[in-house]
Amino acid sequence: MGRTSRASSDETLIIRNERNQGANYGATNTPGQDVEGGRLPKNNEPNPLDMGQILLLSMARISEPLTFGILFPFVQQMIVETGEVEVEKVGYSVGFIEVAFSITQCLSLLYWAKAADKFGRKPVLIASLFGALASTALFGFCKHVWQMYACRFLAGVFGGNAMVIRTLFTENCDSTNQAKAFAYFAFAASMGAVLGPTLGGYFAEPAKQWPRIFGHLGLFVKFPYALPCLVCAVYILVSMILCFMYLKETRPDECDNPPPMKEVLTRKTIGMFGIFGWGVTVVFCVAALFPLYLFTPVAIGGQSMSPPQIASLGAVNGLCQGLWLLFALPRLDRWLGTKKTFILVSSSFPIWLLLPAAANAFARADHWVLSRLSLAVFVTLGSSGHMTFTSVQLLLNSCAPPGAIASVNGIAVAICGIVKSFFPAVINSIFAVSVSKQILGGYLSWVVLSVMAVGTVVCAYYAPEVNDDSKDLNKNKRRVLEAEGEEVLESGRF
Numbered sequence: 001m002g003r004t005s006r007a008s009s010d011e012t013l014i015i016r017n018e019r020n021q022g023a024n025y026g027a028t029n030t031p032g033q034d035v036e037g038g039r040l041p042k043n044n045e046p047n048p049l050d051m052g053q054i055l056l057l058s059m060a061r062i063s064e065p066l067t068f069g070i071l072f073p074f075v076q077q078m079i080v081e082t083g084e085v086e087v088e089k090v091g092y093s094v095g096f097i098e099v100a101f102s103i104t105q106c107l108s109l110l111y112w113a114k115a116a117d118k119f120g121r122k123p124v125l126i127a128s129l130f131g132a133l134a135s136t137a138l139f140g141f142c143k144h145v146w147q148m149y150a151c152r153f154l155a156g157v158f159g160g161n162a163m164v165i166r167t168l169f170t171e172n173c174d175s176t177n178q179a180k181a182f183a184y185f186a187f188a189a190s191m192g193a194v195l196g197p198t199l200g201g202y203f204a205e206p207a208k209q210w211p212r213i214f215g216h217l218g219l220f221v222k223f224p225y226a227l228p229c230l231v232c233a234v235y236i237l238v239s240m241i242l243c244f245m246y247l248k249e250t251r252p253d254e255c256d257n258p259p260p261m262k263e264v265l266t267r268k269t270i271g272m273f274g275i276f277g278w279g280v281t282v283v284f285c286v287a288a289l290f291p292l293y294l295f296t297p298v299a300i301g302g303q304s305m306s307p308p309q310i311a312s313l314g315a316v317n318g319l320c321q322g323l324w325l326l327f328a329l330p331r332l333d334r335w336l337g338t339k340k341t342f343i344l345v346s347s348s349f350p351i352w353l354l355l356p357a358a359a360n361a362f363a364r365a366d367h368w369v370l371s372r373l374s375l376a377v378f379v380t381l382g383s384s385g386h387m388t389f390t391s392v393q394l395l396l397n398s399c400a401p402p403g404a405i406a407s408v409n410g411i412a413v414a415i416c417g418i419v420k421s422f423f424p425a426v427i428n429s430i431f432a433v434s435v436s437k438q439i440l441g442g443y444l445s446w447v448v449l450s451v452m453a454v455g456t457v458v459c460a461y462y463a464p465e466v467n468d469d470s471k472d473l474n475k476n477k478r479r480v481l482e483a484e485g486e487e488v489l490e491s492g493r494f
Helices: 002-018 051-061 063-069 075-081 087-119 121-139 145-157 161-171 178-203 218-222 226-246 267-295 307-336 338-352 355-364 368-380 382-399 402-437 444-462 475-491
Strands: none
Touching: 051 063, 051 161, 051 178, 051 226, 063 121, 063 161, 063 178, 063 226, 075 087, 075 145, 087 121, 087 145, 087 161, 087 402, 121 145, 121 161, 121 226, 161 178, 161 402, 178 226, 178 307, 178 382, 218 226, 267 307, 267 382, 267 402, 267 444, 307 338, 307 368, 307 382, 338 382, 338 444, 355 368, 355 444, 368 382, 382 402, 382 444, 402 444
């Protein structure tokens, strides 16, 4: 009994001494460090994650790509049916609907970051999810193009959920298990990207697809695209309720006295933002180009696939990305450290990006087995290149002061929004010019992407080394001790 009291007192002393230490948000350093001071144990095993919080955040993470992708299967037809836009000009309206979200999200993110630092992560996440719910539900009832624009602007204004979820993931882990936590983050994003278009195509125009069930419901006859939006809204509502009930606040005490922005935007951090921006540009360009490549006729540089085939292959590609992120990345990060993992996964990416060109060359020569084999390798093994996105995110987190985690993640999400607004259209335009004029046999865009991926490898070598902050007592242990110590003090058992 005396030993138990003594142990509690010792833990309370540890709390008092460690309470004001910096949170352990760094990326993983080279393995094989000491066990003292909360470093990695000799068997190099990560600290356990609070999987209840991680799964809850993963569920919320699905919402952004879900709301973004659920519109793609039907938004073109929805615009045409308004009678306000000519068929040949629908592409402009669709592009503006996509850009409206990204631009307004970029403009509002830093305000959401400041709100998360001032009021806490949880209320900002709840508010953002509510905005996503309202804007998505309303979109299904739009009868005019301007209403669609307004809904996407509203979604962008409340688009802070990606930033705050990144921040919550960061604050629910430490340097020993951050790769595993962000593997769930990236896997959830991949699943959202797969589920969005699938649900959008499956539930659009239900009165026509299932007349016996929905044909007599006037709501879905008058608003044929309301059902997929409502399904998405219900999912967000469930996520919002669960987050409200069970999500724990993780706002650190350092946010009470946040560092000035000039101390956050150091040369090291700005360099990491540049590396992050380059890496996500390559990843987003590949994601935008691949469906267009699959649709394009074989004779000019594509695969001549039908929309169902494209959707199926896209789903497999997204699933493979998620599996690499969920199972391979945490182990590589633990064995090699974050920077070496970034170098490794980025080194193979330029090679994988030449496989679609090889697949088309084989198809033109009627070697269909080799063509399909090349495509299968690109979808399964080539999807490993997307681990660069998560690796560079971990390195970026290691550069962020504890009191500026939300601001750094806000800037990172803004960079993603800028990239998605501009570069996918650029690479698709390069592809269109390439196949129409048969520049490099129609393979110019893939060569450009491969060269850009080589740039990612160069960036990986110049990425900053991991901070020594990973030597501190890990944050999870400190918080457990804090909770136990406060319970001891309140109950008088000391």
